[in-house]
Structures are given as structure tokens and as C-alpha cells.
Amino acid sequence: MKKHDLDNLRGRVDELNVKVLELINERTSLVQEIGKVKEKQGVNRYDPIREREMLNALVESNNGPVPNGVLEQIFKGIFMSALEIQEDDIKNALLVSRKRKAEDTIVNVNGLEIGNGTPSFIFGPCAVESYEQVLAVAESIKSKGLTMLRGGAYKPRTSPYDFQGLGLEGLKILKRVADETGLSVVAEIITPSHLEEALEYIDVVQIGARNMQNFELLKEAGSFNKPVLLKRGLAATLDEFIHAAEYIVSKGNSQIILCERGIRTYERATRNTLDISAVPILKQETHLPVYVDVTHSTGRKDILLPTAKAAIAVGADGVMAEVHPDPAVALSDAAQQMDIPQFDEFYAEIQKFMNTHGS
Numbered sequence: 001m002k003k004h005d006l007d008n009l010r011g012r013v014d015e016l017n018v019k020v021l022e023l024i025n026e027r028t029s030l031v032q033e034i035g036k037v038k039e040k041q042g043v044n045r046y047d048p049i050r051e052r053e054m055l056n057a058l059v060e061s062n063n064g065p066v067p068n069g070v071l072e073q074i075f076k077g078i079f080m081s082a083l084e085i086q087e088d089d090i091k092n093a094l095l096v097s098r099k100r101k102a103e104d105t106i107v108n109v110n111g112l113e114i115g116n117g118t119p120s121f122i123f124g125p126c127a128v129e130s131y132e133q134v135l136a137v138a139e140s141i142k143s144k145g146l147t148m149l150r151g152g153a154y155k156p157r158t159s160p161y162d163f164q165g166l167g168l169e170g171l172k173i174l175k176r177v178a179d180e181t182g183l184s185v186v187a188e189i190i191t192p193s194h195l196e197e198a199l200e201y202i203d204v205v206q207i208g209a210r211n212m213q214n215f216e217l218l219k220e221a222g223s224f225n226k227p228v229l230l231k232r233g234l235a236a237t238l239d240e241f242i243h244a245a246e247y248i249v250s251k252g253n254s255q256i257i258l259c260e261r262g263i264r265t266y267e268r269a270t271r272n273t274l275d276i277s278a279v280p281i282l283k284q285e286t287h288l289p290v291y292v293d294v295t296h297s298t299g300r301k302d303i304l305l306p307t308a309k310a311a312i313a314v315g316a317d318g319v320m321a322e323v324h325p326d327p328a329v330a331l332s333d334a335a336q337q338m339d340i341p342q343f344d345e346f347y348a349e350i351q352k353f354m355n356t357h358g359s
């Protein structure tokens with residue numbers, strides 16, 4: 001074959017490529033419409049019966065020279081890409097999606113802007129035990145110029161025989177201490193029916209890992225105008241986590257802080273495995289601020305500092321950690337909470353890190 005013939009044939013292939021491309025794009029537009037209809041109807045996107053019917057019809061009209069096996073392979077690839085495009089369309093249409101809103105959402109907690117580029121911090125005891133206990137931690141938080149105090153009043157515990165928290169009494173203690181020290185309260189709510197009453201006492205509603213897919217609680221939290229700190233479930237994928245946040249936003253409340261708190265893996269050196277890559281992925285996929293809870297993800301005081309540094313290094317908007325005036329006698333999580341001198345050192349070191357790394 002002469003070079004001239006090859007060029008000629010390749011020229012015709014190039015023309016056909018453009019035609020095939022046009023047809024694939026036309027098909028994709030139709031498939032995107034189908035995707036929207038299916039989403040509305042809530043039916044499964046993957047439809048193997050429809051795919052089989054299409055493949056059978058294609059084989060029937062195949063006059064060659066493409067063998068039927070190859071034909072099926074090519075079209076199976078087209079169907080798979082169609083599915084991926086439909087899934088991307090749905091993901092990008094979510095209210096929490098960065099594609100939908102490019103600018104960062106800034107969550108305002110009594111004047112503190114979370115997500116404005118400067119990392120912030122939430123500290124406090126695992127569980128509220130007494131006024132004196134909470135006040136000791138709050139004073140230490142305040143002395144550092146920080147403004148957010150966490151504390152658990154309702155404690156979802158693995159065992160029903162473990163300390164379940166002081167309930168409303170605990171929220172009242174948090175509120176009293178917050179009023180006296182000028183701090184804002186972050187506290188977990190575990191039941192939709194507690195929410196309205198709790199809002200009187202707290203500034204940020206925490207939805208804990210075990211409740212990340214408590215859809216009634218998510219919807220209820222979405223119907224109030226209070227910031228929500230939503231923790232990732234113990235075994236939740238990022239997609240499930242993002243959809244949990246979507247439940248809240250879909251009800252009208254977009255003041256949400258996502259919180260990576262470690263996921264359950266086979267590794268036992270830490271209580272959970274801190275999925276540090278979740279931070280940049282959540283920042284890319286959503287416009288919401290992202291926090292890292294270094295206490296629950298690691299369960300180890302000796303690595304709180306390096307993991308907090310890692311969180312800030314990968315772009316977290318803040319770090320959450322537990323502090324107790326006397327962790328040895330804490331009613332929950334005794335081993336993993338910092339005492340006040342450890343807290344002082346932790347915070348001094350993290351500030352040093354932020355100063356040298358331009359946060």
C-alpha cells in the first residue's frame with residue numbers, strides 16, 4: 001500500500017470519528033434526560049434488562065464485519081459510561097455540591113466564621129459531668145482566646161449500662177458556663193423531639209456518627225436556623241456522608257460543618273482510622289467547611305498533635321478534641337481526653353505549627 005492510500009484511508013477514519021463522536025454526544029444528551037426522569041421516579045439507574053434488549057437488537061441488525069462479541073463489548077462500554085454520566089449529573093446537582101455553588105460556605109457561630117480560611121477549634125469534655133468540670137475546661141479555652149466549647153449531654157453509648165449523659169441538666173450546665181465565660185456551645189442531640197427545646201441552650205447542634213443516617217433527625221435539624229456539626233458515620237462512605245448533609249440543606253439550613261472522625265477498619269492501633277484524604281475530597285466535592293475530630297478518630301492522646309497538624313496541612317477548617325480536668329476519673333472516654341496542662345501544650349504546639357505554615 002502506498003503512503004498516499006494510507007493517508008486517504010486515515011482521512012476517512014478521521015471523518016467517521018467525528019460522526020461517531022457526534023452520535024455518542026447526541027445519545028449522551030438523551031441518556032442524561034433519561035437519568036433525570038429516573039431520579040424523579042426514584043428508579044434504579046442500572047437496568048440490565050434494558051441493556052440486554054438493546055444488545056439483542058444490535059446483534060440482530062449487525063451485518064459485520066464487527067463480530068457480535070466485539071459489538072457487545074463496545075456497547076457495554078457505552079452503557080457503562082452513560083451510567084457514570086447520569087451519576088455525575090445527580091451528584092453535581094446536589095445543593096451541597098461545589099459544582100452547584102463554587103464559593104465556600106462560611107458557618108457563623110456567634111461571630112466566629114468557620115470556613116473562612118483560618119482554622120478554628122472546638123474543645124471540651126466528652127461528657128458533661130458537673131458545673132465545676134465544665135467551667136474548668138471553659139476557662140482554659142477562654143484563656144487561649146478561643147470561643148467554642150463542646151460537651152456531651154446525651155451520650156449514645158455502645159452499652160446501655162454505660163453513662164448515658166445528664167440530658168437536659170447537662171445542656172443547662174453548658175449554657176450556664178457559656179454565659180459566664182462568653183463561649184459558644186457545641187452539643188450533640190440524638191432525638192428529633194429534643195431538638196427544639198435544646199436550641200435554647202446550644203449554639204451548634206452536633207449530629208453524631210451513630211446518627212449520621214438518622215434521616216428524621218437530619219430533616220429536623222434542617223428545619224431550624226442553627227449551625228449543625230455533622231459527624232461522619234462509623235462506616236459511612238463519603239458519598240453517604242455528603243447525602244446526609246444534603247438532607248439538612250434540602251430542608252433549608254446550609255449552615256453545616258462536616259466532621260471527619262475516623263472510620264472503622266481492621267486496624268486496631270487506633271480506635272478508628274482517621275481518613276485524612278476525606279478532608280480534601282469533601283472540600284473539593286462540597287462547599288461546606290470540614291473539621292477533623294482527632295480524639296475520636298485516634299483514641300490516643302499521644303498522636304493528637306501530629307494528626308491535628310495533618311488535618312490543618314490537608315486543608316481542614318478546624319480541629320475538635322476532648323479535654324477533661326481529670327481524665328482518669330472521667331465518666332466516658334477516660335483514656336483519650338487531654339488534661340489541662342496537656343491541652344495547653346497541644347494548643348501552643350498547634351499554634352506554632354500554624355504560624356510557621358501560614359494558616
Ligand SMILES: O=C(O)C(=O)C[C@]1(C(=O)O)C=C[C@@H](O)C=C1
Pocket residue numbers: 031034035045046047048050051078079080082083
Ligand atoms: O434506558 C435507560 O434506562 C438508561 O438509563 C440508559 C441506559 C443506556 O445507556 O442506554 C443506561 C444505563 C442503563 O443500565 C440502561 C440504559
